[in-house]
Amino acid sequence: MSEIKFACPHCSQHIACDDLYCGERIDCPGCEWEMFIPVAFKERSHPCSTTLDFGSEKGRSQRASESRDQQQPSLLPLWVLLLLPFFLAFILISHRAGMVAVEWCFILCALAFGFYLAKVREHTGIGAFVVSLLYSFAMLVVYVIMALAILFMGCLVLIR
Numbered sequence: 827m828s829e830i831k832f833a834c835p836h837c838s839q840h841i842a843c844d845d846l847y848c849g850e851r852i853d854c855p856g857c858e859w860e861m862f863i864p865v866a867f868k869e870r871s872h873p874c875s876t877t878l879d880f881g882s883e884k885g886r887s888q889r890a891s892e893s894r895d896q897q898q899p900s901l902l903p904l905w906v907l908l909l910l911p912f913f914l915a916f917i918l919i920s921h922r923a924g925m926v927a928v929e930w931c932f933i934l935c936a937l938a939f940g941f942y943l944a945k946v947r948e949h950t951g952i953g954a955f956v957v958s959l960l961y962s963f964a965m966l967v968v969y970v971i972m973a974l975a976i977l978f979m980g981c982l983v984l985i986r
């Protein structure tokens with residue numbers, strides 16, 4: 827352990843502290859400017875202890891943003907699954923496929939949606955299966971409402 831000395835980049839206040847705190851975020855005692863204690867001073871004597879970063883705000887905010895990054899892209903498939911069956915149904919109908927194929931297309935998409943949503947919400951065990959089916963059923967209802975809405979819009983356009 828040794829003392830390091832540096833100056834605040836904002837007000838040039840001279841600061842001295844133990845080199846154990848290298849890399850830590852502090853507020854300048856002179857002007858309360860937020861800064862990091864320089865690491866370079868420490869590296870000259872012996873390697874910087876990594877345990878210091880654990881409790882610091884920098885480490886916490888980094889971890890928080892990492893978990894946010896993991897969650898964000900996972901919602902995209904849900905939006906895709908919301909619109910996918912209508913797109914598929916349009917293709918199926920334009921290829922003169924039967925209504926059974928269209929129905930299955932909606933049911934499979936609803937199931938995929940339900941199971942994916944249960945996975946995103948981190949349900950586990952038998953409960954996850956039940957919740958998945960509930961989500962799937964709810965999604966089927968949403969599909970029906972959306973289909974009716976599209977039909978209604980189509981009728982409005984035809985009437986005009």
Ligand SMILES: [Zn+2]
Nearest residue numbers: 834837854857
């Ligand atoms: Zn300062």
